[in-house]
Amino acid sequence: MQLTVSTWNINSVRLRIDQVGRFLKERRPDILCLQETKCPNDKLPLKELQAFGYPFVVHMGQKGYNGVAILSRYPFTETGVMEMCGRQDARHITVTLSREAKAAAGVTIHNFYVPAGGDIPDQGLNEKFKHKLDFMAEMRSWGSRSKPTSAPAILVGDLNVAPLEHDVWSHKQLLDVVSHTPVETQALEELRQEAEWVDAMRALRPEPEKIYSWWSYRSPDWAAADKGRRLDHIWLSKDMKDTLRSIDVTRETRGWDRPSDHAPVTAVLEL
Known part of the structure; x- marks a missing residue:
């Protein structure tokens, strides 16, 4: 049995509901995890999402920012959320697939949206950066x-860190830029390694291949400049590593009309 899992920071699910539908029609993942849905639970376009062929939807949202959702073709037996750093800011949601998922039954999927961290990589000067590091410490x-x-x-999400040298367009120029500073990359890699998560992308596509999932809105020609970062991740528990068959970034979504600045990452597993 194949299980296909995608993760995408959609940057407003209501604004980009047509793009969600297009991606689901073209790629047809079994599971789609969304981040930055930017709407409270009662404003989620649930009927539209279910009409795309995903009857099982769980969402933790809030007005205007943050928000995480999981869309599934298969039912789940359990759902849950964690309130990270003592805040109710809709940055985590989890499901465990039920027996109707056959070989995938019992697989737990965690969807995270790690804080971006602001612009100044200094905990003393920037509360947002401190929150980001505290969030990752709590994940650890x-x-x-x-x-x-x-x-x-499976752990997925916009983790807002490009951990490796070839996860950014210029390692040297971005060492002092939030998302690639040594304190962030070390924190993310330590929490991943300590819990024995496998970075699915780099398991199949190791460095020095350059891989990005995010391109800034500030770039007038993002495709030509190609100054990206790999901020969106899929991690596997070590017992699932050998099930991984492929993983890719659907880069073309970044060029769609009124796009998210993130592109979906999709992994295919053979269970």
Whole structure:
């Protein structure tokens, strides 16, 4: 059985509902995890999402910003959220697939939206950057305490860190830019390695290949400049590593009309 999982920071699900539908029609993943839905639960376009062929939807949202959702072709037996750093700011949601998912039954999917961190990489001067580091520290503590990789699990999301040298267009020029500073990359890699998550993209497509999933709106010609960063990730529990068959970035979505600045990342597993 193949299980296809996609993750996408959609930057407003209501504004880009047609793009969600187009992506789902073209790629047809079994699971789509969205970040930055930017709407409260009662404003989620649920009927439209279900009409795309995804009857099982769970969402944790708030007005105007943040928000995470999981769309699935398969039912789930459990859902849950974590309030990270003592804030109710809709940055995590999880599901466990039910027996109707056949070989995928029991797989838990975690969807995270890590804070961006603002513009100044200094905890003393920038509260947003401090929150980002605190958030990742709490993720690390959760991983150590709850052992999420002790059973089949997938962690996806906009983690807002490009951890490796070839995850950015210029390692040297971005060392002092939020999302690629050493304190962030070290924090993300430590929490990943400590919980024994496998970075699916780099498992199949190792460095020095350059891979990006985000291109700034500030670039007048994002495609020609190609100054991207790999901020969107799919991680697997180590027992799922050998099931990974392919993983890619649907780069063309960045060129659609009124696009998100992120492109979807999709992994195909053979269970």
